[in-house]
Amino acid sequence: MKKIGYLVVRFFIGMFLWFYFKKITHHGLANIPKDKPVIFLPNHQNAFLDTILVGTNCKRSPYFLTRSDVFKNFILKSIFSFCKMIPIYRIRDGIASLKNNQETFDYCSNLLAKNGALVVFPEANHNLNRRVRPLSKGFTRIILNALEVNPALDIQLVPVGLNYQAADKFPDSASIYYGTPISVRQFFNPKDKNASMQEIKNQVFKSLTTLTTHIPDDLRYDFTIQKLAAFGADYTKPKEVNEKLLYLSSISKLPETITEANVFDVLKKWIYNILNFPVLLIWNQFIQSKIKEVAFLSTFRFAYAVLVYPIYYGLIIGISYLFNLDLITGILISLMVFIYNLFYTKTS
Numbered sequence: 217m218k219k220i221g222y223l224v225v226r227f228f229i230g231m232f233l234w235f236y237f238k239k240i241t242h243h244g245l246a247n248i249p250k251d252k253p254v255i256f257l258p259n260h261q262n263a264f265l266d267t268i269l270v271g272t273n274c275k276r277s278p279y280f281l282t283r284s285d286v287f288k289n290f291i292l293k294s295i296f297s298f299c300k301m302i303p304i305y306r307i308r309d310g311i312a313s314l315k316n317n318q319e320t321f322d323y324c325s326n327l328l329a330k331n332g333a334l335v336v337f338p339e340a341n342h343n344l345n346r347r348v349r350p351l352s353k354g355f356t357r358i359i360l361n362a363l364e365v366n367p368a369l370d371i372q373l374v375p376v377g378l379n380y381q382a383a384d385k386f387p388d389s390a391s392i393y394y395g396t397p398i399s400v401r402q403f404f405n406p407k408d409k410n411a412s413m414q415e416i417k418n419q420v421f422k423s424l425t426t427l428t429t430h431i432p433d434d435l436r437y438d439f440t441i442q443k444l445a446a447f448g449a450d451y452t453k454p455k456e457v458n459e460k461l462l463y464l465s466s467i468s469k470l471p472e473t474i475t476e477a478n479v480f481d482v483l484k485k486w487i488y489n490i491l492n493f494p495v496l497l498i499w500n501q502f503i504q505s506k507i508k509e510v511a512f513l514s515t516f517r518f519a520y521a522v523l524v525y526p527i528y529y530g531l532i533i534g535i536s537y538l539f540n541l542d543l544i545t546g547i548l549i550s551l552m553v554f555i556y557n558l559f560y561t562k563t564s
Contacts, residue, residue: 222277222298230272232522238387238562241452242273244394249372253328253362254278254397257355257420258376259428260337261344262383263515269392270335270376278333281320281354284313304354306340321361328362328369338420342511344383345437346429346451351421356413359400367406373398375420377427381451384513387561391452393427429457435465481564488560491553495528529554 233240248254256278260266267280277300284303287293302320305313324334340352362369377393398419404412424430429451431440443464449457489496499520507516529550536546 218298222300225299226272229268232518233268233272235558235561236387236518236521237390238564239389239452240269240273240391241389242392242394244396245273245275247394247396248275248374249397250275251331252370252372253331254333254372254374255328255355255358256333256335256374256376257338257424258335258378259348259424260339260342261346261378261511262380263342263509263512265383265515265518266337266342266378267335269378269390273392274333274335274376274394276333278335279324279327280335281324281337284316317357321358322365324358325362325365328371329366334358338417338424344511345431346441347431347433347437348421348424348428351417353413353417356416359404359416360409360413363400363404363406369400371400373400373416373420375423375427377424377454379428379452379454380514384510386514386517387564388514389452391454393454395423395427398423426455426458428454429461430454431461435461440464484560484564487556491556492528495524498524525557 254276256270256274258266258270271278279300279302281304282296282301284305287296287303302323304320305316336355338351338355339349340354359371362371374397375395379391381389403415431437449460451457503520507513532550532553533546536549537543
């Protein structure tokens, strides 16, 4: 019953993601092993949205390593546990809490021994900057622990590139690139575990830099972003953007660009704002200003939309009924607003 409930929740989250994003594309699904233990290793930009994007389309039913502080609330702990999330403890949670990680590592080892799947963010934190950050050793400790218990495990590491056109904006487009699996066996030497794990980290890092936009540290980040914007970079196509970076590195001046407002786009947004005025007012005045980290903006916006819009469409039906319109008319008005919102999201 719990498994069925999880699949139902995953289906609805996937559906809501489709409504929320202008476009979601995925590439390399054929790279995902079906009958082997898998650790998905995505770059981490967009907080909780990264988690659910991978979880709803990776064709596996993975567990997720999640920062332990979100498990302190009993209700949230129950929700996260139901969603297959496993706590991982960090130094900032207190040095004494680090000993609890062994229980997490053992749990992960058991999952991998049963050909299960894990999602681990190897950067260990989120950031909207378009570059792959240094990888932590957390996922390599999981590998080592699993191999100590079962040396014959054929663990497959699948690097995942998560790409957003404008993660802090709405509507946004996203793409997910699954890289070629990296077999731990190929690089693991039990006589030199440290060197083996470092080489595995290097291989994962190298793969991630091809699956998402990677602006090297030696380039001026803000100026490079401006150059990419001037050339109309499509960040959902990381290979093209990374190739463009090689060319842009030789340009010292930005090209002159003139952006003219499209009358149709202005009208389209104006109608959208009117139709959704109460929802947008609450978001803009009472919620958005309280979100301190930009990386959490899309996550909270998505959660807000999932919670509020079903109520809003219901209110439209109720208010229509109060104005002496029949139920069918109220439903039609609500449906028209829904269809326009979908049109706006998919065409903006």
